[in-house]
Amino acid sequence: MPLDIHLLIGGEAGQGLVTIGQLLSKALVRAGYEVFVSQSYHSRIRGGHNTFAIRLGEGPFFAPRESIDILVALNAETVELHRGQLTGQARLIADSAFAPDLPGTISVPFAELGPERLWNTAALALLGQILGLPSDALYQAVEAMLGKKHPEALTENREIMEKSREWAVAHVPQHGFMLPGWTPATARLLLNGNQAIALGALAGGLKFCAFYPMTPATSIVLELITHAEAMGCVLEQAEDEIAAINMAIGASFAGAISMVATSGGGFALMAEGVSLAAMTETPVLIAVAQRPGPATGMPTRTEQGDLEFVLHAGHGEYPRAIFAPGSIEACYQLTQKALAMAERSQSPVFLLTDQFLADSSRPVAPFDPAAIVPVRAGDEPDAVPTPYQRYRLTENGLSPRLLPGLSTHLVVADSDEHDEDGHISEDHGVRVAMVEKRLRKLDILKQEVIAPSLDGGKGADLLLVCWGSSQGPVLEAAAVLRGQGSSVASLHFSQVWPLVPPQFIDILQGAKEVVCVEGNATGQFARLIQREAGFAIPGRIARYDGLPFTARYILKRLESLAAVEVRA
Amino acid sequence: MTSIEEYGKYETAWCPGCGNFGILNSLKKALVACGLAPHQVLLVSGIGQAAKTPHYLKTNVFNGLHGRSLPAAIGAKLANPGLTVIAESGDGCMYGEGGNHFLAALRRNLNLTILAHDNRVYGLTKGQASPTSEQGFVTKTQPHGAFAAPFNPVAVAVTMGASFVARGYAGMPEHLAGLIAQAIKHRGTALVDIMQPCVSFNKVNTYKWYKEHCYELGDAHDPADHAQALRAALEFGERIPLGVIYKIEKPLFEEQFAVLKNGPPARQEVSQEALRQVMQHYV
Ligand SMILES: Cc1ncc(C[n+]2csc(CCOP(=O)(O)OP(=O)(O)O)c2C)c(N)n1
Ligand code: SF4
Ligand SMILES: [Mg+2]
Numbered sequence: 001m002p003l004d005i006h007l008l009i010g011g012e013a014g015q016g017l018v019t020i021g022q023l024l025s026k027a028l029v030r031a032g033y034e035v036f037v038s039q040s041y042h043s044r045i046r047g048g049h050n051t052f053a054i055r056l057g058e059g060p061f062f063a064p065r066e067s068i069d070i071l072v073a074l075n076a077e078t079v080e081l082h083r084g085q086l087t088g089q090a091r092l093i094a095d096s097a098f099a100p101d102l103p104g105t106i107s108v109p110f111a112e113l114g115p116e117r118l119w120n121t122a123a124l125a126l127l128g129q130i131l132g133l134p135s136d137a138l139y140q141a142v143e144a145m146l147g148k149k150h151p152e153a154l155t156e157n158r159e160i161m162e163k164s165r166e167w168a169v170a171h172v173p174q175h176g177f178m179l180p181g182w183t184p185a186t187a188r189l190l191l192n193g194n195q196a197i198a199l200g201a202l203a204g205g206l207k208f209c210a211f212y213p214m215t216p217a218t219s220i221v222l223e224l225i226t227h228a229e230a231m232g233c234v235l236e237q238a239e240d241e242i243a244a245i246n247m248a249i250g251a252s253f254a255g256a257i258s259m260v261a262t263s264g265g266g267f268a269l270m271a272e273g274v275s276l277a278a279m280t281e282t283p284v285l286i287a288v289a290q291r292p293g294p295a296t297g298m299p300t301r302t303e304q305g306d307l308e309f310v311l312h313a314g315h316g317e318y319p320r321a322i323f324a325p326g327s328i329e330a331c332y333q334l335t336q337k338a339l340a341m342a343e344r345s346q347s348p349v350f351l352l353t354d355q356f357l358a359d360s361s362r363p364v365a366p367f368d369p370a371a372i373v374p375v376r377a378g379d380e381p382d383a384v385p386t387p388y389q390r391y392r393l394t395e396n397g398l399s400p401r402l403l404p405g406l407s408t409h410l411v412v413a414d415s416d417e418h419d420e421d422g423h424i425s426e427d428h429g430v431r432v433a434m435v436e437k438r439l440r441k442l443d444i445l446k447q448e449v450i451a452p453s454l455d456g457g458k459g460a461d462l463l464l465v466c467w468g469s470s471q472g473p474v475l476e477a478a479a480v481l482r483g484q485g486s487s488v489a490s491l492h493f494s495q496v497w498p499l500v501p502p503q504f505i506d507i508l509q510g511a512k513e514v515v516c517v518e519g520n521a522t523g524q525f526a527r528l529i530q531r532e533a534g535f536a537i538p539g540r541i542a543r544y545d546g547l548p549f550t551a552r553y554i555l556k557r558l559e560s561l562a563a564v565e566v567r568a
Numbered sequence: 569m570t571s572i573e574e575y576g577k578y579e580t581a582w583c584p585g586c587g588n589f590g591i592l593n594s595l596k597k598a599l600v601a602c603g604l605a606p607h608q609v610l611l612v613s614g615i616g617q618a619a620k621t622p623h624y625l626k627t628n629v630f631n632g633l634h635g636r637s638l639p640a641a642i643g644a645k646l647a648n649p650g651l652t653v654i655a656e657s658g659d660g661c662m663y664g665e666g667g668n669h670f671l672a673a674l675r676r677n678l679n680l681t682i683l684a685h686d687n688r689v690y691g692l693t694k695g696q697a698s699p700t701s702e703q704g705f706v707t708k709t710q711p712h713g714a715f716a717a718p719f720n721p722v723a724v725a726v727t728m729g730a731s732f733v734a735r736g737y738a739g740m741p742e743h744l745a746g747l748i749a750q751a752i753k754h755r756g757t758a759l760v761d762i763m764q765p766c767v768s769f770n771k772v773n774t775y776k777w778y779k780e781h782c783y784e785l786g787d788a789h790d791p792a793d794h795a796q797a798l799r800a801a802l803e804f805g806e807r808i809p810l811g812v813i814y815k816i817e818k819p820l821f822e823e824q825f826a827v828l829k830n831g832p833p834a835r836q837e838v839s840q841e842a843l844r845q846v847m848q849h850y851v
Binding site for chain 2: 242254272273276369372412414415
């Protein structure tokens, strides 16, 4: 068995568990280990039960695990909530004040080690010792974090780390979670989905982003703001989501490659703007980070419930593309692709992610800045036929897009139905010509659709179909089953619209059994496949409790699906 | 020199006698007075009779959604600060559907102009009460008269410390052209609320009514004095003052963005070196 340790830190918001988790995961990545970091939190700033989970070892890991090998309980509630998940060999690290009488418990007298505000650093040092990390590696991580802002705090942190380490050497009994070897590895980036989206956007030439804060999309914007000046990007917090999308469209019209980022509720307010982008043929990228709805729903939890909404939002008929990355790398690559496709098709393009992917981190190989394909907004003024017409009728539906003020040509864009000049028209012939022109652009999107990725080969006994963030857990579940000798494959869609059935219909038809795994209650993607490809996927695994898929969840559901079949 | 002919002549969809004609002529005159060529100007409008104005002169045009002229104008200005951006729409569009954007725009103070054709009615949708309709204004949808108190955009703008606030009248095109020119030249967000007769749906605030009520602010009015400005802004009953009501200097919103100092973002390429350094944050 490859090394696979699941460590969970639990406590109240404000206890510093995120700091411990981040420092530890950074140190592990620098040391060459694989990690998969996921966070779970309540929609509040202080209190509540929050966890920071690190799956670490030889991986790579693409999904969280349910059972726990090392539990760090910063409060008594954590013990109560998670003791049921502990594996046989598990270690539980807790303050002596509330440490339970369970086998494997390491009861730590934190009060003897130092003042309470430093207990998170103490816990970090204990963990380092338990995992066998050299103390320097962790101290360097602490130094990197505190060094610039709080150099005065370094000494006391160093002291408590030293004391905690010594305490662990003296008091922690032998266990099976020592990491082998410690060889500094080539530099990798530790990124969560939203960070990768922000990097992808900057690489894709993003120049403008307007937003109204909404979890779990806000962290995309936070990341963009961190790098805005270096990358020459303008960010503006709008007064509401309606303003945000209209600003982005105005900016894009004037030549700035633009995006907005929001979640379902904010996106609902943007719907008319989507339609405006389509009618004025203005490129815009709309990133929707899903969380469970309806209405405010569960702000800090995950779901894949807005597929049909994003597919249909905005009145009228027009083409769009929807990308749904399933990995950190795909977040980076597909955001660039989505920006490029928006420019190319002069249309609204979507990036559909969710809280799970947004908050999950994994180390990835550094992206190559030299590999980016530069996207340029608009066409060259010298190359357009005169007199210039913004909506000139063409064979492929694309009209020359000039940018206002950057040449002497006048650019006229209109949300009313318009003639080729861009002026309001109520002529029915013009209407028909313009509807058809806009719809012709669907072919441009179709030509570049990303085919779903098949893992495990054609003709398997069982094919697991999934889209977006479910990719990691599905890959793991399929690998487990294959390890047990079953014939299992998975088919992941990282673009969910438009669909091009010839790309995948034979894969669906070739499998003995097909099961669609998606994070919503009604099977939205399975329904879309049926509508577009005429293939009814017989099996379905749904999750809509607000939590992400895990391999274990999928395997259990597969067992009960099989049981149903045996009975039938 | 740009001539008024360069701004063209179009057929309109307006009713004969509508106040919009006067506003359109004043706008063209003001653009010429400011020495602006058509391609240097971007008119951004919403939806309504007033919002059709940009279609009736030659400039760059973004005719967006009802209520959303301001956010689109702000986005465009941030993408290319070199453009002279004018947001133009009706009272319903600017103060009703777009009310939140109006307040936020005044707070920001970008270098742009807001022209509100204030006919105190929804013209395009055939005569419903608007946010500026008088109390008691009877329409088919307000058969017992509008109940809600009217919005006073000029007073709100002055209260918020907007950097340029003026009120004009479509029936005084020379005076109005002067106000619009000043608004365009002003460094900051400039509001011109324009009293506009709607001959089809507003039988109360007619040309005659405006003639009886409006007067020009004299030299005694000091637009830099907030207290005086507020008094003038609140004078909206028997007599209605026209002219520049408030004008101050304030920092420009767009100046906070270092990137905009290097010209329009549209012409700036992604720096691979900068991107490489950004990635170092995550190592
Ligand atoms: C979202 C939306 N709601 C409603 C409308 C219908 N509508 C078009 S114009 C208008 C009101 C126009 O009034 P105003 O802005 O004062 O312009 P006017 O026609 O009086 O110049 C309305 C309600 C619309 N186009 N879009
Ligand atoms: S309805 Fe009123 S505002 Fe509209 S064009 Fe006619 S007169 Fe002018
Ligand atoms: Mg009106």
